[in-house]
Amino acid sequence: MLHLKRPLVFFDLEATGTDPQTARIIQIGLQRFVPNDQGAALDETIDVLVDPKQEIPAAVTDLTGLSPGAVRQAPPLDAHLGRIAPLLADADLAGYNALAYDVPLLKAEFERHGQTLPGPDDRVVLDPYRLEQVLRPRTLSALYERYTDRTLDDAHDALRDVEAAGMVLQRQLAEHDIEGTPADLAQQIRGDYLDDQRRLKQDGSAVVVCFGKHDGKTLREIQSDHPDYFDWMYETIDDLRPHIDDVLE
Incomplete structure (x- = not known):
């Protein structure tokens, strides 16, 4: 349970691309929670569309279901900032993958409109994506135990690690009903990245x-x-x- 000492704003942004420096917001979802005796209480909710004043790629429409026509009828971002800024001014932030994407995008959008993203100097950002990496470590030993319900004895023995990695891969494919060649799987892992080091x-x-x-x-x-x-x-x-x-x- 969260125990708040000041407001906490969960938010998510849909946008025209994946680069926070060049993308433009097309939808804002936001919930502001404030401290109470039980830990936290919902204070305000925002769900708005935003006209980005630029083309929306077809891939974004397919992903979000937001048509260019619907978004173009919405107010531009500067019409929303006056309502959003006070909700952020005294709050910590939270959101899935927010550290890598949503916070940099929101900061860039405020700056494009001649403003600074408001917030306390000691603001923290809670990211469930990052927390999951801490709560569910991805070492070979942790994955082996998760997928087999057994402890990996002799971890860091080369051959034992080879055997464990093979077992983990087979269990991953079975659990998620995945089929394909090694090349197919490698491409699925790589996703939109062009190289395996994700550069x-x-x-x-x-x-x-x-x-x-x-x-x-x-x-x-x-x-x-x-x-x-x-x-x-x-x-x-x-x-x-x-x-x-x-x-x-």
């Missing part, structure tokens, strides 16, 4: 860099605005070079 990611028609000091910028932005860094990346990281060639050909 380049497909975002609509653009490819976004997911590491280093230009994390979140598109490959073409880096090539145009930071040519020295682009040249270093191209010449130094051998396994990214074929992907960069495919993007920029």
Whole structure:
């Protein structure tokens, strides 16, 4: 149970893309909780559509069910900020994958409208996605116990770890009813990322860099605005070079 000392705002943003620096919000869902004797009480709820003033990719419509026509009839973001800002001003934040996506996106959108994301200096962000990684560790021993209900004896013995990894994989496939070749499974794991180290990611028609000091910028932005860094990346990281060639050909 949560025991609040100040308000806590759960929120989720749907947007035109996956890069917080370039995406625009199309829907805001928000619930504000305040402290009470039982720990927390719902104070206010917001569920609004937002006109992003840009095209909505078909993939986003397929994912969210929000048609461009419906969104274009909604007010733009600046019409909502006056209502949202006071709800955030004294609150901590919470949301699924909020640390990686929703908080940076909301901060960027406030800045695009000449404002600073309001909130206490010691604000915390609770992310259930990150908490799950702590509560359910993903070491081989933890996965083996989770999928087999047995303790992995002799962990870190090479052959024993090989046997355990094979057992975990088979149980994963059976539990989730997954079939396919190793290549099929590798592609499913990789998702929108172009490489196994998750340094380049497909975002609509653009490819976004997911590491280093230009994390979140598109490959073409880096090539145009930071040519020295682009040249270093191209010449130094051998396994990214074929992907960069495919993007920029």
